[in-house]
Amino acid sequence: MTQNSYSFGKASLRRLAECHPQLQHVMRRVIQHRDCAIVCGFRGKEAQNTAFAEGKSKLQFPESKHNQTPALAVDVVPWPEKWASEAAFTELAEIIRREAKSIDVRLRWGGDWDSDGDRTDQQFHDLPHWELALGELALGKSTT
Numbered sequence: 001m002t003q004n005s006y007s008f009g010k011a012s013l014r015r016l017a018e019c020h021p022q023l024q025h026v027m028r029r030v031i032q033h034r035d036c037a038i039v040c041g042f043r044g045k046e047a048q049n050t051a052f053a054e055g056k057s058k059l060q061f062p063e064s065k066h067n068q069t070p071a072l073a074v075d076v077v078p079w080p081e082k083w084a085s086e087a088a089f090t091e092l093a094e095i096i097r098r099e100a101k102s103i104d105v106r107l108r109w110g111g112d113w114d115s116d117g118d119r120t121d122q123q124f125h126d127l128p129h130w131e132l133a134l135g136e137l138a139l140g141k142s143t144t
């Protein structure tokens with residue numbers, strides 16, 4: 001087993017399978033370079049409205065991209081740091097951006113909603129959240 005050989009666990013694979021094929025494709029490339037875990041793929045009505053009530057999402061069902069089938073958003077955390085390290089999220093984000101670009105998939109990150117490289121110009125930070133950018137101009141608008 002080589003140092004850079006990572007793989008998703010069962011729960012991650014199950015959640016990833018709920019996501020749009022393009023998101024699956026990107027994440028399968030990412031895991032080859034950086035260990036990470038999928039914490040959310042599809043989110044049903046009850047789970048979405050719980051996330052809304054807890055302030056983890058700004059949207060109620062069915063407005064989130066996690067509410068589509070397949071899910072148009074995926075939540076991924078660096079492993080084993082999980083939520084502990086913002087630096088690890090940033091490092092993971094660079095790899096996700098690079099791998100998405102290499103296969104022409106356009107993504108928006110909850111750590112930089114308007115994708116301008118400035119992480120200080122937003123109020124709602126959703127570091128694990130990545131969603132497909134489907135040609136919309138929803139600049140600065142959270143779609144968690």
Ligand SMILES: [Zn+2]
Nearest residue numbers: 073074075129
């Ligand atoms: Zn999310």
